[in-house]
Amino acid sequence: MLYASTRGKYDPVPAAGAIKMGIAPDGGLFVPTRRITLSTEDIQTMARLSYQQRAVKILEPFLTDFTTEQIRKAVDCAYNSASFDHPEVAPLAELDEGLNVLELWHGPTCAFKDMALQILPHLLVKSMKKTGENAGILILVATSGDTGKAALEGFKDVPGTAIMVFYPEKGVSEVQKMQMVTQEGGNVGVYAVRGNFDDTQSGVKAIFGDTTMQRTVAEHGYKFSSANSINWGRLVPQIVYYFSAYADLLSRGRLKPGDEVNFVVPTGNFGNILAGFYARQMGLPVHRLVCAANENNVLTDFITSGTYDRNRVFKRTISPSMDILISSNLERLLYELTDHDALRVRQWMADLTAKGRYTVDDITRERVQTIFWSDFADDTATISSIKSTYHRYGYVVDTHTAVGLYVYERYRRTTGDNRPTVVLSTASPFKFNASVARALLDEEQTAGRDEFALLQMLSEFSGLPVPPGLNGLAERSVRHTTVVDSNQMPNAVLDFVIKRKRMRVSL
Numbered sequence: 001m002l003y004a005s006t007r008g009k010y011d012p013v014p015a016a017g018a019i020k021m022g023i024a025p026d027g028g029l030f031v032p033t034r035r036i037t038l039s040t041e042d043i044q045t046m047a048r049l050s051y052q053q054r055a056v057k058i059l060e061p062f063l064t065d066f067t068t069e070q071i072r073k074a075v076d077c078a079y080n081s082a083s084f085d086h087p088e089v090a091p092l093a094e095l096d097e098g099l100n101v102l103e104l105w106h107g108p109t110c111a112f113k114d115m116a117l118q119i120l121p122h123l124l125v126k127s128m129k130k131t132g133e134n135a136g137i138l139i140l141v142a143t144s145g146d147t148g149k150a151a152l153e154g155f156k157d158v159p160g161t162a163i164m165v166f167y168p169e170k171g172v173s174e175v176q177k178m179q180m181v182t183q184e185g186g187n188v189g190v191y192a193v194r195g196n197f198d199d200t201q202s203g204v205k206a207i208f209g210d211t212t213m214q215r216t217v218a219e220h221g222y223k224f225s226s227a228n229s230i231n232w233g234r235l236v237p238q239i240v241y242y243f244s245a246y247a248d249l250l251s252r253g254r255l256k257p258g259d260e261v262n263f264v265v266p267t268g269n270f271g272n273i274l275a276g277f278y279a280r281q282m283g284l285p286v287h288r289l290v291c292a293a294n295e296n297n298v299l300t301d302f303i304t305s306g307t308y309d310r311n312r313v314f315k316r317t318i319s320p321s322m323d324i325l326i327s328s329n330l331e332r333l334l335y336e337l338t339d340h341d342a343l344r345v346r347q348w349m350a351d352l353t354a355k356g357r358y359t360v361d362d363i364t365r366e367r368v369q370t371i372f373w374s375d376f377a378d379d380t381a382t383i384s385s386i387k388s389t390y391h392r393y394g395y396v397v398d399t400h401t402a403v404g405l406y407v408y409e410r411y412r413r414t415t416g417d418n419r420p421t422v423v424l425s426t427a428s429p430f431k432f433n434a435s436v437a438r439a440l441l442d443e444e445q446t447a448g449r450d451e452f453a454l455l456q457m458l459s460e461f462s463g464l465p466v467p468p469g470l471n472g473l474a475e476r477s478v479r480h481t482t483v484v485d486s487n488q489m490p491n492a493v494l495d496f497v498i499k500r501k502r503m504r505v506s507l
């Protein structure tokens, strides 16, 4: 299988090349050149397989330059009982007849990014070797919270890799900060940056683009790489759980082979839901993909009108992982729905850069609307969704999942569609515990409490244990205390590679 760029100005490469490069040199995103289809029988067979076996089945046709053994090894390194606190990895909870919640947060950081970031490092190391690259991989991440910790957990102690994470000193929650500064592992660096997330991100981008820096880290045996959500190596593992959820419904007798389902996806960068689109293209019987947004509802507007317009006020919400105005992965969808018309994609992306908006043609818009449906929840609706889900089903959800459940309710009421539905749950309720505790507990109880106290209160209230990744966090020892100005970030990188080289020499 070869991967082409959505901008059409780069010759297709095998999976290893696409994963190693992350973004195509012409600025586009890598997409498979061929469509893979599974038969009804193939999907039926999955009902009897474990999550790990299902993963191998899905990854194989996409990673044809990897051997089955290499894929199996990567899958086993990623989805095992040391990292996931549930034997089914991504279990499906049934709330009601036809309403299921796919729990994608049983990994080490309690959010769905673990599903991809636990396996990406293993795919990346193999991809480097396959493309004749002998340098170690140095991953740089700018994070507003979630991705940084998930990347740290994914790359921690993976041979041949090192990772540096930069976060805005005052721009992450207490829990997120503690998760990062207590990070263990011999190949990790965590740095607070004086400034906001934009300063941090610009700092990382500048380092990536600095050829002198590239040369200097190369002299110390490293090559920069990124782990961001446009890498095909992050997208492809996400296709697995759509099939897995369907297979579970088959094995429970909730579906007959070929029956259609809907998936509802709390969406930010359009990566998760795009994996659902690829699953549908591969023959998974998906009726609608429901795109659930928060008040940053740029995608809802796009799906209903055909115009993508980022010229709007950025809103901070209680579902912060969906606070995004540029959904990068949408570019892949446009490429697929225009039958691989790179020229048109280039024009729309040029419009987005120049004017902050673009409008697709009528046919593309109709294609989008055949597959997707979208609405959004504001913070008030999100809180009431947490409350009503608890009162109706005795089930505790986080703020992002609550957005999904609210939008699903709207979808059902608007369309009357009663097909079995799977709502993707993207974070544990303990991950964004402050908002969840405030929704479920009395105001007098929660007033003035810090996040760590609320974590315990939520556990006592719900009878659910605090997940391993968050338990005892406040007592863990702080290992990373460096604070830098954004213009000192290159020096931090140099110090890091020099120190690591000395460590290697002394071994």
Ligand SMILES: *Cc1c(COP(=O)(O)O)cnc(C)c1O
Pocket: 111, 112, 113, 146, 229, 266, 267, 268, 269, 270, 271, 272, 273, 321, 322, 400, 426, 427
């Ligand atoms: C990243 C994230 C999302 C958004 O996923 P996209 O792939 O960016 O659409 C939703 N919920 C949570 C908890 C996340 O961490």
